[in-house]
Amino acid sequence: MKKILVSTALLAGVLSYAGGFRVSLQGVKQLAMAHTSAHAEDASVAFFNPAGMSFIPSKLSIVAGAFAASNKVTFQNLNTLQSTQTDNPMGTPLYAAITYKPIEKLSVGFSFTTPFGSTIEWPNDWEGKEMVQKLELKSFYFQPMVSYKFNDWLAFGASYIYAKGKVDWDKAITQFGGQLNIKDEKASGHGFGFGFYFRPDPKLDVSIAYRSAIDMKAKNGTATFKFPSASIYPLLGLDAAKGTDNFTATLPLVEEYTIGLTYKITPKWLVSADFNYHGWERYNQLTLDFATAPIGNQADPTISVSPKNFRNSKTFRLGTQYAFTNMIYGRLGAYYDESPYTDDHFIPETPSFNTFVVTGGVGFKLKQFGVDVAGGYAMPQSRDVNNANLGFYGQAKATAFYLGLGLSYNPF
Secondary structure, three states, X not given: OHHHHHHHHHHHHXXXXXXXXXXXXXXXXXXXXXXXXXXXXXXXXXXHOHHHHHHOOOOEEEEEEEEEEEEEEEEEOOOOOOEEEOOOOOEOOEEEEEXXXXXXXXXXXXXXXXXXXXXXXXXOOOOOOOXXXXXXXXXXXXXXXXXXXXXXXXXXXXXXXXXXXXXXXXXXXXXXXEEEEEEEEEEEEEEEEEEEEEEEEOOEEEEEEEEOOEEEEXXXXXXXXXXXXXXXXXXXXXXXXXXXXXXXXXXXXXXXXXXXXXXXXXXXXXXXXXXXXXXXXXHHEEEEEEOOOOOOOOOOOOEEEEEOOOOOEEEEEEEEEEEOOOOEEEEEEEEEEOOOOOHHHOOOOOOOXXXXXXXXXXXXXXXXXXXXXXXXXXXXXXXXXXEOOOOEEEEEEEEEEEEEEEEEEOOO
8 A cells, every 4th residue: 555655646746847848938029929039139048048148249248037837627427427627827037138248259148047846726626636736847048158150151069958956746645634745945957058150141040059968866855745644654653743755856957959930021020940859758757755754666665767758849930020110029929839748648747738838928118128028828739638647537628828928127
């Protein structure tokens, strides 16, 4: 009983720290054009491709922005016809960047973003409460970077990535009327990124970029059990006074390949397109090493390996911008994002869908200052959930929308 109770509860929850999705909200201007990347007007290009810094027209550029992200997920058991909907709080992804050219061909910069993370909250008494009741995920990327411009049409850039993360997850243990909380606030990892940015013609920008996978290492995570009777703790090898166990794990965040281009059809009208390839197959399994909980095999009962069978996925993006005047810009876009797992691997901790998204926004230039607003509406395709490993069956649907406000300053 120890093995079943702990392994089915913990493995799904800890995996969700790495997430079955990535939040594409790292630039308000970019979101308005389907989150395309080949835009080197200001420092917002830094996250997408550090080489783009070399083509920013201003010697100094500073940007910052924030989003309000709302999503709802509905699960229906097709046998009982009972439906359950999440009550998720509003997400608030952030970004900021600064770039500077100390000499003509050299650019340096720094980018702060939150590319992975969300909060999902199901009712405490829903039928999947043993998998998840509430899960809060946060990640923070800190990226110093440098770019060198070889000539008028080619630059190369590279960045170092330091990542910090947090998970806080609650679930029920109905066998004993208990609760379990999984928490780690100090997970960290390291990675890198690099890219080439081309401008072979004044009308054409081409961006080719790579962002590495990152192994987020949780070195001292805590699992806290709460039971109505103290007699249950010894069954799990836990001290009844504390009810906790520690674990370590390496939680993978995925690599990304991006090819983007922007073409100016007229001086006022441009069109952008991106192709993203995400290396989700790194989630082929997850290994957790517990201090005392006997959840593994007979050879090493404190180590558990759980197969997950994620697959690589692609995203296709198309956006456009039209300059109504030298001060006002209109933007539209649409993209299609593939889910990284099939219906038989669907998990309610980080629900993921094949999704169509439409976007739009406006931008205002006021001399050295810029203000951008954007929005996006997601139309996830419903899924027939068939996860035999978790005993989770039914139909899942979702809706989501995003609003963003960005500011830029390009003094000289």
